[in-house]
Amino acid sequence: MAYSESPPEIQPLRFAVVCSSNQNRSMETHNIFNKKGLSIRSFGTGKEVKLPGPSITQPNVYDFNTTYDFMYKDLSNRDKQLYTQNGILHMIDRNRRIKPKPERFQENREHFDIIFTVEERIFDQVLEDLENREKELNQPVHIINIDVTDNHEDATIGAFILYELALMLQNSEDMDNEIDEILQDYESKIKRPILHSIAFY
């Protein structure tokens, strides 16, 4: 056959990253994974999309169906200076270049190989959601949590931590067999606890 000469291509692992509102931590990771050419989807697990408002008690809340574009314009109209200053507009601007609108994890039925979460609460939610789904395929999926604080700087650091891990998993010869060791090594390297579970679609 004609194709027998070229080396086999490495099949990309299907990654997903989940945060609460699919705005900051997951989108930062989405952005970096995109740039580095990994297969990535991002989600939020919250009921609504929440963004900081004029004060802690007055967050801006949007429906998951709202586009980033709309949010950008809406917030620009409300207080352009405030939302420019705290970086929210910049963040949403970046997000709208990546995809049209935030996505909710629980409503997506796509299958992944690895799901990253950035908070223990979200890890629990993802596990629970996967547990409650109808299981037909019996395909395993790894769920990995590394805590990332929800601000711009930590999101960037967190994104790189996840990227480095993703790269190791992607480059492993037999990911299912090596993941345990990779995670244990990485855990001691980054000195953050890593939660790891497995579920089946």
Place this chain on the structure above:
Amino acid sequence: MEIGSDKNQIEDTLEKVAELLNEASISNKDSVRLTNLKHVQELIVYKNPELLDNFLDEILQFQLDKSGEVKKFVVSFIEEACKKDTETIFKLIDNFRYLLFDENVNVQKRAYLAMINIFKNTLKWVVRNQNKLNDEQKQTWYTLLDLKNHIASQLDSDNDGIRTCCIKFLESLILCMSERLKESIIPHVNKGDFSVDQLDQVETDLFNRDELKEEGRYHFKTLLEYTLSSHISSVNLISSICVLSNIAKQRPEFIQTVLETYSKILSNIPPTLGKSQLNAVKKQMKLQIQSICKSSLCVGFVSELTSLLSDLGCSPNEINRLIPKNISIESNKRRLNQAQTNLDSKKVKLNQDQKNQEKLIDSLVERLQSKENVTDLVLVSMTNLPDKMSLKFSQEYKAISNPGSVQQIRSLAQMLVTYIGENNFESTSQNILTVDDDDLDEEEDDDLKFKLKLKSEKIDYSETVGKHPIHRQSSVSTPSKTLPTNLNKSASNKTFKLNDVTNNIINKIDQTQLQDLYNKAHNRILETDENVNRNKHACIIRKKVLVESTTLPGYDQKLTNYVFEDVKKRIDLALIWLYNNYLKIKQCYHKKSTLENMKYKLENGLNIKEEEQMDIVEVGHEVTKMEVIEQNEQYILNQIEFYEAEYDRTLISILDSLQQRKEQKDLLFSKFITQVPYLTDNALNLLKNCCQDSEKFLFNMSTLSELIVTRSKQRNELLQILLQFTSLSNQVLRENACTICLNLYERKQFAQIIEDYAFNRLKYLSLPNPPSELINDLTEETQEMLDASTWNEDMIKSCLYLYLELIPVNHKLINGLSEVYIESVAEIKRVILKMLETPIKKMGMDSQELLKLIQDFPRNSETLVLRIIHILTEKSQPSIDLVNKVRNLYATKLPDVRFLIPILTGLTKAEVIAALPQLIKLSNAVVKEVFNRLLGINTNIPVHKSPVNPTELLVALHQIDQANCDLKTVINATSLCFAEKQIYTQEVLTSVMQQLIEITPIPTLYMRTVIQSLTIYPKLSNFVVIMMQRLIGKQIWKSPKVWEGFIKCCQRIKPLSHQILLKLQPAQLKEVFQVAPDLKEHLNKYVHSITPLERAQITTETMELIENL
């Protein structure tokens, strides 16, 4: 029209599919092939399933693709196709089986998971159509059973991912092989799945309902055992927890066991889990328990669920929220009923083990009610507690939520049972009771537990083997050859015994085959080199095996060859090998001494301890203990001999091979030989030979030197080798050896040995004939030497080399030399004197030992001392010390003027002059040497300070009294002076003549000297005239010898002599004319040539004499 459009559409699809497949088969991009194939699947599986058959083969072609992803697609395609139409499997079974055994693990895993659906769908179909099956379909079914067994056995796999898939597969197997009850909570997608209750008849050709259920329980038990094994990985454990929960929900008969298992997991967390892994495990378990709580099933198990949730760290509030209150109250009543029925039904199902376990737990519960027992237990276990609380414990410990409650006591009893070992309940039960009763100490307890465990494992294994006819049946009846059907292997709790396996093999295989197998195994072990290096433990084992293998014939050579293939890297293996051999010798010696000890004790009627007798080999019953020991001793002696030979052989072969290597820069030989435990005689000889090698002797000799320094035990033997080299006639080897010896000589521990050796050799020289030892030592030397019966120069030298090297380092040794010198024969004396120069020069004249020797030299060693003094002063000014010593010697003990010669320049002028008469009496050559020293001729001494200058010397010679020395000797001496024209220049001679003329009486040789001077320097004639005129004033004619010379001189300086002659008195003039008539004629001519005025000044008497011809 409508039919037409359908047809058109199908044709379009056909075309489209063909096109996609073509493109896929020529594309070399995995992604393109994958996309096209997925598209095709969409078209022919979902859209137009009637086309499936048309393209089946084309798609299956892709299972030969090299891309794992494409192969995985083929698996999923098969899965989908079978889902669409179960009967498709009968066409695809071979392809599927092939993929299931693919070399790519990911493809394997995908196939395992596909098998879940394929198996249950096919099972359902076969059950429905079991009466209509054709042979081919039956075969397919058997094959599937084979595959099922294969996958189910994969809990033993080394690959984590494979085990995960296997766990998932077991879930579906257990579900298929158990009954669905009305309480079962079946997820929507699983509604149509097969379960045992769908079998109408209890037994048919293909299925037996009870056996199926039995198999299901077997798989369940295997899964439980695996879940509770201590080496399970976190991913596997989480998968198991999920799977168990799924089983519990769908098959309520198992819920009790599942909850108990959860509880066991929590009380026996696998030690390999990290903190966050444990966290994840607990999360998953909590999730699964929550999901059970949400179902109606929780009703019967409120207390178990509560205790589990509390163990998982839930607060009471949380627990109350999860378990609705009304249910929990109501449940207790139902619980009692159900527990009874559960128990009844369970009793039938549970095997004997479980019953026993229950019994044991019950008995423990009973005993744990007693406060005394509990107190005892606490006290006993207190001793085993560590001093400090471990970090892990403090992090994981949670206070017991319901201490003292029935549930807690029961779970405690359960933990105890789990801890002690689950299987051998009878004896364990006994053991537990005794623990309570007699405060067993820890050690015994552990020991007992260990034995019990061993026992229980055996029982368990045999039970498992005997129990499951269905597996055997399927494995016997299935025709497929490719599949392993060893389902009998249980996942855990089995002991591996090599003998069980090998005994059978050994009986079946003949010797040549066995040898072949040995060889192959050995080769494989040899080849693992680089792979094994990373694993330290494996590395050690590998080396051990290789080293021990050398006891088999031929393997030692093999290992040697292997080592020398890459000797730099593998030399340590050789060293380990050697040490192993050495240890065996040591062990034998140890045994020997034990035996001797025992013998001694027996002879003296002492008791022999038990442990001493361990090593004794029984020979028979009829013999006495003494005989046994003696036989053992003989055996050990033979062993020692054997092992020593073995060690020697190995050592020599390695050393020899190392020495043969061309490249020696790495010093491997040296490194190796310095590391071996012991050098045998042969090894020493080999080393000796190596040191003679013309190219490598430098390396090897320094190795020898290193060995001497480091190997204190064999120091003497090694040193003797080196010393032998110091007497060789081969200069290069000898000098090298001597240099090493001198270095060693500086160290105290070697000095005496070296000195003794050198002195012993030196002593041979005092013997009249060369001794036989001398010749033996020199076996490397020529035959000529061996034959010689008298001393020859080479032999003499061989005895001297080292000693003479040592003398400059240790000056005292010179005395030894002088002693030997006295006793030795003339030839030896000659050689000694000849060789003395270098060491004496090195010692120098400041050496106190030398001065002492010069002062107190033993009789008959004059020549030696003289030679020493000569060497000392040959090229340097003698020191004051030396001069004084010799001067004293000369004055007191040994009035031999020869001794003075070397120190002449150190003596005073008077002393020199006093000694002169003696000195010039010596042979001509010596006199010349004396003058050379005095005049500084041919010396290399930079500043020559002679006590006498040339003038003084010549003057002194003239003044020597003829009573002391005859004139001829003095003339000879003066001649020597005149010969040194560079020193006795015109000026020097002038000064000599002037000084001499002042002496009264004029020295006899004066005129001779004048004439000599004139002969050498004719220009002196005018000066001589003046001198002669002065002589006339001194009435020279009164000393006849000088007067004779005077007249001769007058003849010599003829044209000028008239001035002198005319000044003589007529009487003397007359005398002159009588002796030399030619002067008269000459004077006559002169008188006639001068003016009358001048002539007038001549007396008439004189004139008469002149005129009177």
